Amino acid sequence: MTKVTMTVNGKTVAKEVRGNTLMTEFLRDELRLTGTHVGCDTSQCGACTIHVNGLNVKACTIFAAECDGAEVGTIEGQANADGSLNVIQQAFQDHHGLQCGFCTPGMVMAAASLLKDNPKPSEAEIRHYLEGNICRCTGYHNIVKAIMAASGQDVSVIAAE
Incomplete structure (x- = not known):
């Protein structure tokens, strides 16, 4: 197990993860941010697109441990501060x-x-x-x-x- 700390949608999170935990699994299973969809698990569909340090990343292609220290944005972080749609x-x-x-x-x-x-x-x-x-x-x-x-x-x- 590896401890990872990252900022997800402006909030710092720290969790223990297995080395092979994909960001899709980390976001959905560990953080309960289920807006990042798993469509193909092969990086073909883009349903799992997130932002990592300002760049588009398909979350099924990156391990959570690789995001240690990163700024991560998900669809849940796209809404305006008052919860309205951006x-x-x-x-x-x-x-x-x-x-x-x-x-x-x-x-x-x-x-x-x-x-x-x-x-x-x-x-x-x-x-x-x-x-x-x-x-x-x-x-x-x-x-x-x-x-x-x-x-x-x-x-x-x-x-x-």
């Missing part, structure tokens, strides 16, 4: 960027990273950035529209599908 989450709701909701946490986390790095991405840039996140329900159109709306852009430029 601008990205609200845009997903307003523009129907979700259906079953399984991929939504990973999509929102990816969108947050994209908008941090590129505050006004084009439709093509958004689609390229989301290539590591799979959605089986929406066809991506409304996800792209939601991200553009969250960036403050006019979504009428996106052709109806």
Whole structure:
């Protein structure tokens, strides 16, 4: 067992973990932060996307011990301080960027990273950035529209599908 200490959504946590404990397991089982979804366990779907020291990371590809000392952000940390939806989450709701909701946490986390790095991405840039996140329900159109709306852009430029 290894002791890990990290800051998760602004709160310091310290736990003992096995060396092979993945961040998906640590977040879901140890911290009860179940918004980070486990979709494939092979880093293909992106449902488990989190932020580690400001970078997008698929939580099924990193051990909890590797995050010792890190700043970790999950979907639970995306809401505003008063618990209301942040601008990205609200845009997903307003523009129907979700259906079953399984991929939504990973999509929102990816969108947050994209908008941090590129505050006004084009439709093509958004689609390229989301290539590591799979959605089986929406066809991506409304996800792209939601991200553009969250960036403050006019979504009428996106052709109806």
